[in-house]
Amino acid sequence: MELAIQTKGLTKIYGSGNTEVVAMKDASMDVAVGEVIALLGPSGSGKSTFLTAVGLINPPTSGQVMIGGQLVLDGAVAKTRLRTFRRKHIGFVFQKSNLIPFLSAVENVMVLLELDGYTSRAARKRAMELLDYLGVADRASNLPSMLSGGQQQRVAVARAIANHPNVILADEPTAALDSHRGRQVMELFAKVAHEQGAGVIVVTHDHRALDIFDRIYEMEDGHMTEQQDAGVIAGS
Amino acid sequence: MNLAAKDIRHNPGRFALTAIGVGMLLMIVMGMGGIYRGIIDDAVLLIDSVDADLWIVQRDTRGPMAEVSRVPRNLVHRALAVPGVESSREFVHHTIQRERNDQPLRIAVLGLSWPTDKGEWIPLVAGRPIAQNHYEMIADKSLGLALGEQLPLGKDIYTVVGLTQNMIGTGGDGVAFFTVADAQAVQFDTPGEAIRLEREARVARGAESETGTLQPLLLERAALPGSELPPLGPPQISAVVVKVLPGADVHEVAETISAWGDVSVFTHKQQQDLVLRGPVEKARKQIGLFRVLLTVIAAIIMALILYTLTLDKIQSIALLKLIGAPNRVILGMILQQAMLLGVFGYGIAWLLGQRLFPLFPRRVIITNQDLVQLAFAVAVISLLASLLGIWKAMQVTPNQALD
Ligand SMILES: Nc1ncnc2c1ncn2[C@@H]1O[C@H](COP(=O)(O)OP(=O)(O)OP(=O)(O)O)[C@@H](O)[C@H]1O
Ligand SMILES: [Mg+2]
Numbered sequence: 001m002e003l004a005i006q007t008k009g010l011t012k013i014y015g016s017g018n019t020e021v022v023a024m025k026d027a028s029m030d031v032a033v034g035e036v037i038a039l040l041g042p043s044g045s046g047k048s049t050f051l052t053a054v055g056l057i058n059p060p061t062s063g064q065v066m067i068g069g070q071l072v073l074d075g076a077v078a079k080t081r082l083r084t085f086r087r088k089h090i091g092f093v094f095q096k097s098n099l100i101p102f103l104s105a106v107e108n109v110m111v112l113l114e115l116d117g118y119t120s121r122a123a124r125k126r127a128m129e130l131l132d133y134l135g136v137a138d139r140a141s142n143l144p145s146m147l148s149g150g151q152q153q154r155v156a157v158a159r160a161i162a163n164h165p166n167v168i169l170a171d172e173p174t175a176a177l178d179s180h181r182g183r184q185v186m187e188l189f190a191k192v193a194h195e196q197g198a199g200v201i202v203v204t205h206d207h208r209a210l211d212i213f214d215r216i217y218e219m220e221d222g223h224m225t226e227q228q229d230a231g232v233i234a235g236s
Numbered sequence: 237m238n239l240a241a242k243d244i245r246h247n248p249g250r251f252a253l254t255a256i257g258v259g260m261l262l263m264i265v266m267g268m269g270g271i272y273r274g275i276i277d278d279a280v281l282l283i284d285s286v287d288a289d290l291w292i293v294q295r296d297t298r299g300p301m302a303e304v305s306r307v308p309r310n311l312v313h314r315a316l317a318v319p320g321v322e323s324s325r326e327f328v329h330h331t332i333q334r335e336r337n338d339q340p341l342r343i344a345v346l347g348l349s350w351p352t353d354k355g356e357w358i359p360l361v362a363g364r365p366i367a368q369n370h371y372e373m374i375a376d377k378s379l380g381l382a383l384g385e386q387l388p389l390g391k392d393i394y395t396v397v398g399l400t401q402n403m404i405g406t407g408g409d410g411v412a413f414f415t416v417a418d419a420q421a422v423q424f425d426t427p428g429e430a431i432r433l434e435r436e437a438r439v440a441r442g443a444e445s446e447t448g449t450l451q452p453l454l455l456e457r458a459a460l461p462g463s464e465l466p467p468l469g470p471p472q473i474s475a476v477v478v479k480v481l482p483g484a485d486v487h488e489v490a491e492t493i494s495a496w497g498d499v500s501v502f503t504h505k506q507q508q509d510l511v512l513r514g515p516v517e518k519a520r521k522q523i524g525l526f527r528v529l530l531t532v533i534a535a536i537i538m539a540l541i542l543y544t545l546t547l548d549k550i551q552s553i554a555l556l557k558l559i560g561a562p563n564r565v566i567l568g569m570i571l572q573q574a575m576l577l578g579v580f581g582y583g584i585a586w587l588l589g590q591r592l593f594p595l596f597p598r599r600v601i602i603t604n605q606d607l608v609q610l611a612f613a614v615a616v617i618s619l620l621a622s623l624l625g626i627w628k629a630m631q632v633t634p635n636q637a638l639d
Binding site for chain 1: 237239242243245246247549551552555556557558559560561562565633634635637638
């Protein structure tokens with residue numbers, strides 16, 4: 001089985017001494033190519049910490065992150081140029097403030113494509129296609145401040161999948177969406193995962209859409225466990 | 237896509253206001269440079285206008301532009317007798333301050349050797365040169381006098397017959413041309429009471445002197461006007477200006493004259509240097525220093541502006557880093573904004589300056605060379621000013637996008 005993401009013993013300790021917080025302890029996860037993973041857990045359990053570690057923006061204190069079979073983070077030590085790696089291989093959707101406030105919706109998607117070598121014209125074309133696909137094409141020229149939370153989130157999703165990443169990381173991407181739209185976004189992730197062979201990890205509280213996921217992990221007090229029987233949770 | 241432009245488009249009002257602020261600051265820097273040039277230009281303007289090859293002044297003084305210089309009137313004829321001299325003229329120069337409409341009126345008075353010099357060489361913007369030995373004057377526009385206006389000075393009333401523009405004395409006061417006789421009448425205007433007192437004093441001094449005791453009749457003559465008393469020479473003039481014959485060696489003529497014990501001689505160039513290193517030196521330095529300070533202040537203010545502009549974009553910069561934008565994209569955005577601010581500021585400075593500088597009390601001369609120099613300075617300032625913002629942007633971690 002080809003692995004899109006593999007983490008080994010990820011541990012994150014914030015602060016030191018009296019103020020030390022162990023946000024994540026020995027978290028390991030394998031995500032195969034084309035697999036969509038749900039990450040559940042109560043608030044403060046370390047989900048975002050895990051996701052940002054895998055996303056190479058908040059390196060762990062110890063443990064390893066491998067993406068596409070390549071070791072990219074060994075503890076806090078970068079094994080490659082993380083920023084370039086992110087641009088080429090990782091798509092992000094976060095809980096909030098995903099968009100650049102001075103760029104319109106379509107420009108927010110274009111900026112990533114242009115960074116990746118698209119001409120302005122080609123970038124606009126693809127960005128418009130994606131916005132259309134996500135049902136926000138009519139707001140393409142609006143600034144983020146003029147979009148609803150759900151619309152902003154969909155623009156962020158468009159950007160996250162724009163340059164065919166190997167890994168998509170989404171932190172409660174559907175929190176601002178109604179359940180129908182939320183489900184659509186989850187299905188979109190699944191589609192991208194299956195069609196493009198990307199590994200997808202989605203942090204979610206929305207138990208209604210869990211049937212879409214291939215596997216489910218759960219975090220509690222920084223500890224990661226895999227839910228063996230996804231069906232039980234999905235059905236509950 | 238140009239991120240710098242997009243950001244500005246997002247908040248054009250703020251950028252415009254900032255650019256206007258920077259522009260005004262740069263206008264003052266520009267103006268300071270112009271005033272600096274103006275002072276230098278004004279200082280040598282009179283010397284250049286007089287256009288003499290040699291200046292003969294009181295021995296060991298630095299000439300009438302720099303200090304009080306007195307030479308006898310007949311020096312004109314002595315100078316004319318020197319081989320190689322084509323012409324020699326009286327030069328009378330002093331500054332007066334009078335009241336006009338309750339406003340102080342400072343005039344740099346310049347005497348013209350009537351009848352050889354009627355002021356034909358003076359570039360007039362209106363009116364005519366002087367046509368009679370008395371009661372006419374040519375005034376600079378900066379004095380605020382109108383053509384045909386009558387100005388009482390001393391015991392006489394003078395009519396403005398001609399107007400000049402930008403004829404400024406070393407001290408920045410407008411120049412007025414009179415005949416030498418009138419210039420001296422203005423300078424040595426003595427009230428009647430003072431004359432009576434002086435005559436009394438002469439009698440008293442005479443009575444105490446040996447000549448007065450031996451020849452009492454002599455004392456009767458003491459009450460005569462000064463011009464009728466041979467021991468009292470005519471009023472002295474400030475200097476004599478000399479033109480040498482074409483082909484004659486200026487330095488040779490200067491050497492001959494400087495051998496005389498009572499005078500010093502300066503060439504045109506020396507006279508210019510004396511003024512520049514003398515009376516205007518401190519003003520020049522002060523303004524030069526002020527200009528440097530203003531430039532530094534402009535740089536600091538621009539740095540702070542660019543820093544705050546960057547602070548406002550921390551979130552966006554973090555997000556750009558998060559999605560993998562290389563540093564050059566982020567640096568480019570800040571640098572381009574700095575440059576745009578510089579360019580707009582410079583343009584606004586230039587436009588404002590065009591309108592405002594003519595209203596300044598002293599002449600503001602903006603040369604093309606200064607404009608180019610300032611453009612370079614602004615480019616460097618913009619670059620340096622963006623460093624603080626760039627430094628801040630480099631500190632931003634992609635993680636901050638999630639805060
Ligand atoms: N920068 C930080 N400094 C110190 N402690 C932190 C920091 N970031 C997170 N933590 C702590 O780490 C723990 C895990 O936080 P994390 O944000 O990963 O939780 P989460 O599961 O994403 O919660 P939520 O569902 O509310 O988003 C929490 O106890 C949190 O207080
Ligand atoms: Mg979280």
